[in-house]
Amino acid sequence: MKPRTSKNYQEEVLKKYRREKGGEMSGYLSTPTCSQIRDACIYLLNSRKEKKDDYILVRFFEFKSGDINIRDIENFGLGKFKAIEKFLKGEIKHTSTKNINLISWLIDFQPRPYEEFLKSNGSTHPYETDEQVPDHTNPPQTSEAPISPPEEEDLKKRRRLIITISIIFASLLMIMLILKPSLFNSNPIPNNENHCMAWADSLYVEVSCTSHPYSDFGTKVEPMDRVKLNSFKKVEVTMATDFFSEDEKPLIWYFKTKGGEMEFFTAPGLHPITGETLRKITPYIIETYVPLHINNTDSFLPRNQE
Template sequence: MKTSETYKKEILEKYNTDKGGEMSGYLAEPTRKKIREACLWLLNRRKEKNDEYILNQFFQFKEGEDKESHIKKLKGYKADKFVPVIQYLKGITRDTSSENLELISWLIDFQPRPLQVYRKPENLISVEKSNTSNEEISVGVPSEEEVNKGKEGVRSRKEEQSTKEKKRRWIITFSISIAFAAILVIAKSGMFVEPIVPTENKCMAWAKNHYEEVSCNLTFHKEYGTKIEPYDSNKIANFKKVKVTMKTDFFAEGTNKPLIWYTKNKDGKIEYFTSPGLHPVTGKTLDEITPYIIQKYVPLHSGGINSFAD
């Protein structure tokens, strides 16, 4: 049975398993600054049906306000308000307010959310209690016509359920057949499916321009001296430091979403990365690439033969 307690338990289990998933750069080691930056990053990106309700409850946004107003309020929001969220994620406190819990569910993309939706399958039938405890309730006797309609309705529902059950069995049988056929094809072709390696007790560290898997027994990377972090398959695969030129694809075709993020290092030079998040060494939040930054800092060519932009 789904309750508020199981809701809390499952949210914490998800967080402890993946540390925020795609947002682990902000949430694996949460601070007030990182929580605020995570909220700013997700504000215009994670917009499911009930997310507006969750944000309005936590940040006290007003109905009808535009996103620019929300961003302005969030930037001026007292960071101390995030302390209970951090304490709950770190296990310092065993309980927290519903507003804090719902914000966490939004940050880590827990599904389904919020609590009302999570519990909905268990509460399809609601019973309304009378405000007057001693009020008499009169029950009318149904007519013959109403009885017949009732019987027809029962038969109709039974037929509908029977049809749905047959359809469900057909889908299951078809799916099993497809899966079995796929296994045969793979076996005959000599191919194999590489097993999924669990990420528990696995760690990683930044190695010059990418993350690589390392022993969790280390404190720092032996060669680069970077800190050891919890293993994140998404970062291993997608988070890299790259060199760019005017021929680099900076924005996704069609959606125009950024494909490159940047920051300035201590020498004032621009460093470019293939994913959002925090700088793996300095911890500074990476910024989305913009046409202004491209025009001002990106070289026309990489220095090699035939590297000039068309």
């Protein structure tokens, strides 16, 4: 019998997958996508737990607390399943050990994980692998040479020097942040009547603070917030609008008026008129309220604004 290696392991797992198309998980894995692979993990989480499976899941999903739970998997980036999808589809020939271990769990390959696969052949030394897998059940015994007094004193001096440099650096950083407007802004905005803004139908515009409490647009005068001024806008959307980023974070937020009208915004926060909290977009809202196409109209902005 030829020695078992990482290459053998990947070949055997892939052979079982192609033969059974995922077996029990064929509904998710016969034509796998990143989201289907994640959903299969969620489905199996509480139903397939053998002795070594916790190690496979903790290593792949990098659970910080050590507790394996569905919410962490739901929030796990879909892009991290891409290599698994490509491997199962034959687009790449090799993948990492933690990826192949997760596949072995999904299709119930035995023996798993990789190190158990090696042990099943009586192997007593590591074979070729793209990652070194630590054995958490029997950690290796290590011996450290005692540190001599001069070396210990030198180590203490280095630590004190590092701490001193860190304190100095932190202090300089705080000073720079405090003085940032005068250091980095060649044209700082003076703390005068122009340092305010107000909502003008579809976006914030700069207005005179002397018009407090209400601007010429009939909206409340607010202290200047450069981030909100540049990024918070009311927009019209269609099915062609990008509602989510590549990592599935919302790019649009919405508000439903008492009359049932839907308003869409480019950033989270409070509605500029009602003060109510905006809600992040969901697939249900898109399907229910977003039209296939609309005619764009210009935002209302008076010509003689201050």
